[in-house]
Amino acid sequence: METCSPARLHAGPEGFARVVFDAPAEKTVSLFVEAFVTRQDGDSGVVSTARLGEVEQASEGGVEFRAKDGDDTGDLLKLDPDRGLEVCTAGTNRIRRVELRIREASSLEEHEMGISDSNLTMSKVFTQGYQTWNLSAAHPVDGTRQKSIASKFGLSGMFQDTDNEAWRQKGRGVESHGFLVVQSEQANATSDDTSATPPALWLIGGTSCRRGVVSFWVSQQWPGTGRESQNQVRCFVDFGIPGVQSSAQEDFWMASAGTTQALVEEFAQRVQLVQDTAAGDAALELASPLRELGRAPVGWGSWYEYYENVTSADVDTVLTAITSDEAVARSIDVFQLDDGFQLNTGDWLQTRAAFGEEEIARVAQRIRSAGFAPGLWIAPFLVSKTSLVYREHPDWVLRNVKSGKPVVGHVNPAWKRRKNGSCKSSIASMVMYILDLSIPEVLEHLTKTFQELAKNWAFFKIDFLAAGMREGRRRYAADQTRVESYIAGVKAIRRGIGPQSYLLGCGAPLLPSAQSGVFDAMRVSCDTAERWLPGRERYLVSDWAIPCCRNALWGSMTRYFMHGTLWKHSDPDCLVLRRAGSVITEDQVRTQVTILGLTGGLLLFTDNMSTLETDRKDLALGVLPATPLRGAPVGDVMMPGLPPRAFAVNDPLNPALHVATAFVNWTTSRAKITAKRDMFDFWHLRRYRVGDVTELRPHGVCAGQMAADGAFFIGTTIHLTALADGRIVQEVIDDQAWRISGTDQFARKSGLLIFEGTPETLSISDYSGLEISKDIFAIADTNGSTSAVEICIVSETWTLDIIQEGSVLKKERLSPTASSQSL
Numbered sequence: 072m073e074t075c076s077p078a079r080l081h082a083g084p085e086g087f088a089r090v091v092f093d094a095p096a097e098k099t100v101s102l103f104v105e106a107f108v109t110r111q112d113g114d115s116g117v118v119s120t121a122r123l124g125e126v127e128q129a130s131e132g133g134v135e136f137r138a139k140d141g142d143d144t145g146d147l148l149k150l151d152p153d154r155g156l157e158v159c160t161a162g163t164n165r166i167r168r169v170e171l172r173i174r175e176a177s178s179l180e181e182h183e184m185g186i187s188d189s190n191l192t193m194s195k196v197f198t199q200g201y202q203t204w205n206l207s208a209a210h211p212v213d214g215t216r217q218k219s220i221a222s223k224f225g226l227s228g229m230f231q232d233t234d235n236e237a238w239r240q241k242g243r244g245v246e247s248h249g250f251l252v253v254q255s256e257q258a259n260a261t262s263d264d265t266s267a268t269p270p271a272l273w274l275i276g277g278t279s280c281r282r283g284v285v286s287f288w289v290s291q292q293w294p295g296t297g298r299e300s301q302n303q304v305r306c307f308v309d310f311g312i313p314g315v316q317s318s319a320q321e322d323f324w325m326a327s328a329g330t331t332q333a334l335v336e337e338f339a340q341r342v343q344l345v346q347d348t349a350a351g352d353a354a355l356e357l358a359s360p361l362r363e364l365g366r367a368p369v370g371w372g373s374w375y376e377y378y379e380n381v382t383s384a385d386v387d388t389v390l391t392a393i394t395s396d397e398a399v400a401r402s403i404d405v406f407q408l409d410d411g412f413q414l415n416t417g418d419w420l421q422t423r424a425a426f427g428e429e430e431i432a433r434v435a436q437r438i439r440s441a442g443f444a445p446g447l448w449i450a451p452f453l454v455s456k457t458s459l460v461y462r463e464h465p466d467w468v469l470r471n472v473k474s475g476k477p478v479v480g481h482v483n484p485a486w487k488r489r490k491n492g493s494c495k496s497s498i499a500s501m502v503m504y505i506l507d508l509s510i511p512e513v514l515e516h517l518t519k520t521f522q523e524l525a526k527n528w529a530f531f532k533i534d535f536l537a538a539g540m541r542e543g544r545r546r547y548a549a550d551q552t553r554v555e556s557y558i559a560g561v562k563a564i565r566r567g568i569g570p571q572s573y574l575l576g577c578g579a580p581l582l583p584s585a586q587s588g589v590f591d592a593m594r595v596s597c598d599t600a601e602r603w604l605p606g607r608e609r610y611l612v613s614d615w616a617i618p619c620c621r622n623a624l625w626g627s628m629t630r631y632f633m634h635g636t637l638w639k640h641s642d643p644d645c646l647v648l649r650r651a652g653s654v655i656t657e658d659q660v661r662t663q664v665t666i667l668g669l670t671g672g673l674l675l676f677t678d679n680m681s682t683l684e685t686d687r688k689d690l691a692l693g694v695l696p697a698t699p700l701r702g703a704p705v706g707d708v709m710m711p712g713l714p715p716r717a718f719a720v721n722d723p724l725n726p727a728l729h730v731a732t733a734f735v736n737w738t739t740s741r742a743k744i745t746a747k748r749d750m751f752d753f754w755h756l757r758r759y760r761v762g763d764v765t766e767l768r769p770h771g772v773c774a775g776q777m778a779a780d781g782a783f784f785i786g787t788t789i790h791l792t793a794l795a796d797g798r799i800v801q802e803v804i805d806d807q808a809w810r811i812s813g814t815d816q817f818a819r820k821s822g823l824l825i826f827e828g829t830p831e832t833l834s835i836s837d838y839s840g841l842e843i844s845k846d847i848f849a850i851a852d853t854n855g856s857t858s859a860v861e862i863c864i865v866s867e868t869w870t871l872d873i874i875q876e877g878s879v880l881k882k883e884r885l886s887p888t889a890s891s892q893s894l
Contacts, residue, residue: 073333078152078273078325080133086124088134088150090173092273092327100255100271100327101176106136106148106169111314113163120170123148152325155279156308158318165314168236169283173275173304175255193302194270195254195709196289197331197629198247201232202537202580204597205248206615206622207629209709212302213291214245232580234542234553236307237286244290249582250276250338251287251304252331254709271327272709274334275306278341279322280586282315282552283308284540311542311553312472331708332632339636346588346637357639359573361404361444361530362591366699367640367673368530368573370405370446375601375647375677379411382425385679386434390441392681399680399688402695402818405530405573406438407446407675416503417454417461419520435527444573446530451517451564452539453480453503460516461504467513468504469543480505480538505538508560509545517560521567529572533564536579558587565589575642575673585637592640592673595633596626599644599663601653603770620647620659621737621770624666625714634671634701643670645677648687658771660690661754665733665774668694668791669702669720693753695818698731698792705732713737720795729794730777736767743767750775751786751825751850751857758785758825758852782827783809783875785857789822789864804872808836812870815840821863825850828875830858838862840869 076093083089083103090102109120123136123146133151138144145161148169158169175192196214199207232238237246256270277285288305310319322345328334361368371393373381386408394400412431414421422431431447438445454461454468461468469478481503506513521531539557548556557580565574576584577594584590598618605617615622627643634641646667647653648660655663667674674697680688704715719732732750736742743766746759753774759765767773776786776794784801786794793799799813811824826833830847842863850857862871 073328073330075274075326075328075333075337078327080150080152080325082126082128082134086122086126086136088126088136089176090152090325092271092325100273103174103176104150105172106150107172108146108148108158108160108166109168109170110144110146110160111165111167113165113316118167120168121146150323152323155320155322156277157320158308160317163316165316166310166319167312167314168310169308170236171306173306175302192255193253193289193304194256195711196245196247197252197254197335197709198245198287198289199249199251199581200626201248201286203576203578203594204616205231206597206626208615208625208714209711210245210289211711212289213243214289214711215243232284232286232537232540234311234540235284235286235309237288237305240288240290240305242290244288247287247289249280249285250274250335251289251306252334253289253304254331272329272331272334273325273327274338275304275325276323276338277308277321277582278324278338279345280554280582281321282319282554283310283321284554284580284583285309285321313549315552316550332703335632336636339632342582342585343636346585356570357589357591358570359529359591360571361573362639364404367592367671367697368404368444369402369674369696370407370443370530371403371676371680372407372409372446372448372532372645373411373677374409374448375599375645376649376679377409377411380425381408381411383427383429383434386437389680390437392679393443394441396680398692398818398820399676400442402692403443403676405446405675406441406443407448407530407532408434408438409448409532410450410534412447415455415458415500416450417458419449419451420523421459431524432527439527439529444529445527446532446573447524447528448532448534449524450503450535450538451521451533452506452508452560453535454506456499456502456504464512466546467506467510467516469507469541469545472542472544475544477504478541478543479503480541481535503535503538505541505543506560507543507546508539508556508563509548509551511547514559514563517563518567521564525568525572530575531564531568531572532575532577533561534577536561536576536584540580540583554583554586557583561587561589576638577642581633581637585633590638592642593633593638594642594644595630595672596623596644599623599647601647601649601655603655603659620655620663621714624663627670627672628666628704628715628718629708631670631701631703631718641670641672643667643672645675646691647677648683648691649678650684650687651682656770657687658768660687661774662733662735662770662772664690664694665754665772665791666718666735668698669718669731669733671698671701671720673697692818693788694791696816698796700792700796720792729779730775731792731795732775732777734767734773734775736769736771739769741766741768744773746775748777749780749782749785750777753786753788753791756788756823756850758850758854758857760853763853776825784811784824784826786825787822788825789813789819789862790817793817807876808872808874810870810872812868813864815864815867815869817864820865821861823850823859823861824871826858826860826873826875827856828858829856832876833858833860834874834876835860835871836874837872838870840864840866841871843871 079091081089087103092100106123111118124139125137127135136148138146147159149157252274414423435445539560573591575592576590600618603620623644702720705717705719746763778785844861
């Protein structure tokens with residue numbers, strides 16, 4: 072794995088600190104940082120912002136920003152690029168916010184800073200979305216944040232962090248949350264300029280989220296200057312209202328590397344270290360059986376087929392269909408009932424009329440009897456105006472700081488049709504208020520509710536969690552920041568379900584959720600849907616947050632690094648496969664199945680399995696169960712406006728041997744790709760040699776199984792990643808004989824094994840645990856020397872010995888150090 076180089080921090084002149092990153096070709100990226108503190112006077116309540124204009128080198132490393140002489144607040148900010156950020160103030164003053172203003176040395180005037188030794192300038196940024204449904208992607212430095220009708224009417228609080236300073240910035244620019252990756256390159260250099268300095272990549276981010284929220288605003292308009300000034304970054308650490316008293320500390324990290332992937336992967340590992348240190352609660356020693364599968368769970372969820380109209384009869388229909396299908400049934404671990412069962416949002420122990428007189432516990436018992444872990448969806452921090460919880464405890468909801476009115480957490484038209492006899496209009500059931508998570512009785516209510524549910528349910532998907540991070544007047548614990556309230560809320564839920572239940576988060580603020588340490592899994596994308604691209608509602612909400620297949624895949628690919636670090640498993644959302652009632656083409660289904668199969672995350676069906684077309688279902692079987700490895704983007708992810716074009720899974724113990732890679736055409740036109748390595752196309756049953764050209768239809772994919780140069784066993788149709796993740800392995804018996812072996816853990820029990828050589832030169836010498844056709848046949852290949860053997864697995868373990876006559880196979884081809892061509 073590529074290593075990252077930590078930044079070096081030095082005290083600079085005129086109240087600036089200097090940050091230096093090592094860049095390619097022995098060049099450096101030089102940045103200058105100035106610090107500001109926004110504080111609230113403890114006596115008068117007056118809020119003011121001051122620049123900390125004195126900078127000194129700290130004895131233990133890093134720098135210290137201090138208030139200038141004559142300022143009696145005692146404001147002090149310590150910043151170390153590896154150890155963190157600490158801010159202090161004197162007396163009864165409270166710290167509301169810290170701001171770091173970062174400028175490139177090359178953009179500073181000579182009389183202000185002196186001549187710069189850097190010839191690199193910021194060109195692109197990779198930003199991190201605030202919560203589950205916000206996209207993480209690359210943007211040009213002069214990009215524009217997507218605005219929407221919802222934001223203009225103040226209805227974006229469920230989708231964006233509207234309570235932080237980055238959101239409040241005006242004009243042209245882009246925001247990021249938690250961390251920011253910047254690509255700096257030589258100004259005015261052309262792509263064919265061989266003398267140009269190679270681009271450099273650097274990251275700045277907060278690896279903890281104990282009390283504050285870290286966000287960034289990248290813009291060309293420097294605050295207070297009245298002029299356009301290139302490439303400026305403002306980093307905010309928001310502690311909210313009323314702020315924190317005396318001092319606060321967050322872990323911070325600044326480093327450079329040759330790839331964005333190296334930076335975000337190490338960032339995630341550092342977040343994991345902070346998370347492990349913070350998790351002292353005994354209930355956080357998570358021990359769900361679904362964590363111990365050796366891979367992410369596979370399941371079925373009701374949402375994208377039935378939405379909020381699911382009924383008890385629908386549950387029975389799908390359960391029957393799944394248990395009747397051997398291939399699907401042996402792959403399923405979880406059966407999850409989504410939104411639609413509850414009488415009111417907030418009253419989670421009461422079912423609506425579509426479930427008859429039946430208690431929700433009986434639904435769980437039927438699921439368990441079918442052999443699956445029963446799963447349930449809940450939006451724990453929201454309560455509707457019509458709910459029993461709100462009618463009995465109106466004092467439990469979060470209130471606006473100024474007006475004292477309840478903070479509206481969400482308005483959902485889908486919940487309008489749930490009428491309650493106590494309310495004259497069902498419109499009231501659309502409006503969601505937010506529980507005040509500082510109130511002990513609210514936390515106790517959450518714990519007891521989930522304790523009751525956990526008697527029957529083993530898998531919980533908790534949704535719309537960003538509501539718990541909204542700013543407001545908290546009735547108890549006035550010193551508690553919104554981060555602390557949110558973490559208290561999710562820990563109350565974990566105490567209720569216990570360590571043995573599996574907890575999946577959704578609609579959640581990502582870094583505060585990681586800090587809590589309570590989640591087994593987390594959704595890392597927006598919702599999918601039975602369509603490829605957004606519809607007209609993109610004018611209401613941000614285009615990238617609108618449910619559709621492309622957007623969900625995009626988020627799952629760019630947030631790959633969270634899987635196995637910030638939580639055990641990532642959730643890329645469901646597989647929407649059906650032809651009936653959708654506008655998803657077969658190419659789009661293949662692309663969806665391929666990408667989700669390579670992520671290593673949860674894999675959930677969502678269609679009515681009794682009516683799902685067999686050919687569409689069979690596509691999904693090719694990636695079940697999930698790979699135990701984590702996929703990652705291949706090549707440059709700094710491509711504004713497009714998801715990564717390639718995504719791959721490697722065998723970490725033997726990376727030279729096999730790689731499973733998706734090459735995707737995201738455009739609406741046909742696209743050609745040229746093979747830079749030998750590969751077998753999993754979907755189209757064709758062998759491609761180096762230099763071969765294939766054409767992808769719009770939104771199509773080439774799922775390539777790539778073997779080492781000169782390999783004999785090159786692919787299989789049993790499972791897309793089986794060779795890459797080591798579930799089907801090969802070994803040399805002698806110079807001309809090979810043994811292929813595996814287990815019966817795959818959804819597909821029959822398929823092809825693909826070999827180098829013509830049918831005339833191959834012969835099967837022995838096999839066990841298989842039914843087999845000895846008629847070896849040719850596979851499409853420009854050289855005409857690729858063959859296949861059709862097998863059917865009939866035992867828990869199996870082997871096949873095959874001989875290639877007239878060819879000496881070198882054992883060195885299995886060497887873990889064998890070189891492999893780049894993609």
